[in-house]
Amino acid sequence: MKKIGAGRQAEVYEDDGLAVKLYNSSVPIKHVEYEAYISEKVAQSCLKAPRFYGICNHDNRSGLKFELIQGEMLSARMSRKILHIKRYAKEIGILHREIHKNSITTLQSANDKFEWRLRQYKNLDTDVLNSLLEFIKTSYTQSLCHGDLHPDNIMIDKNDDMRVVDWVDAYRGNPLSDVARTYYLLDHGVSPEKKSCIVRFIESIAKKIIAKDYLHSYFENQLIPKKEFDMWQLIIQICRCTDGIEEENEYLQKSIPTRINRLMSSIKRSKVYEHN
């Protein structure tokens, strides 16, 4: 079998015209079954996802069989074609809008997903937690959300179309939550590869441009619902913090308290306004 990709918990091989995602033996079978369930449901409702062909076993490793997408990862393409990054950023925005047009009832809801994650974060006082949970509840919709859309999970196929892999974090919810996560990953997500300071610096400028162009393209250059988007950014950053990614910690430790203070002041202001 020829290796065609790798992630944190699995390697992906080409085998007999299919893509086979083989998990490290430390990954519990429950996790593999959960990804199988999601992959099947998503493939039924979204043409951007690869078709799913079931669970398999290879050399005592559990695996999932998918349609093989022949092409290149978007992250690789963007590094090769640095002059075209703005175009690709816009295409990610269009792709994401396309995904959100699907409505799905069979995946976990954003309410469950985010409530569980927010409760893992121990530095939230009860008022803030309750405001965030209330916000999540009232803004609930049933759109298909990928949950981890970034250029390593997007492939450019032979027809130059974008396809999307790795749906294990998918859920049903408000598209803005998913946009906030992608915006965060494009702007601040750090790959584990070691790079020099200068490369990191140039990358950080490119990332800002990509994130901004993605966002404007998603909203088709219309006004961005700033208040709601700010709330989702805070929620997404808190959830990201509980992932414990060391390279992003410094930024998150500064950004989260600032965002919480802003939220609390705006709640106080609206209470004074109501009182008057």
Ligand SMILES: Nc1ncnc2c1ncn2[C@@H]1O[C@H](COP(=O)(O)OP(=O)(O)O)[C@@H](O)[C@H]1O
């Ligand atoms: N269906 C597929 N066809 C072709 N390549 C794939 C397919 N699924 C995954 N890959 C490749 O394998 C890599 C890792 O797969 P992914 O599902 O994202 O694993 P992880 O969950 O570990 O991130 C992807 O970035 C992509 O390059």
Ligand SMILES: [Mg+2]
């Ligand atoms: Mg992946």
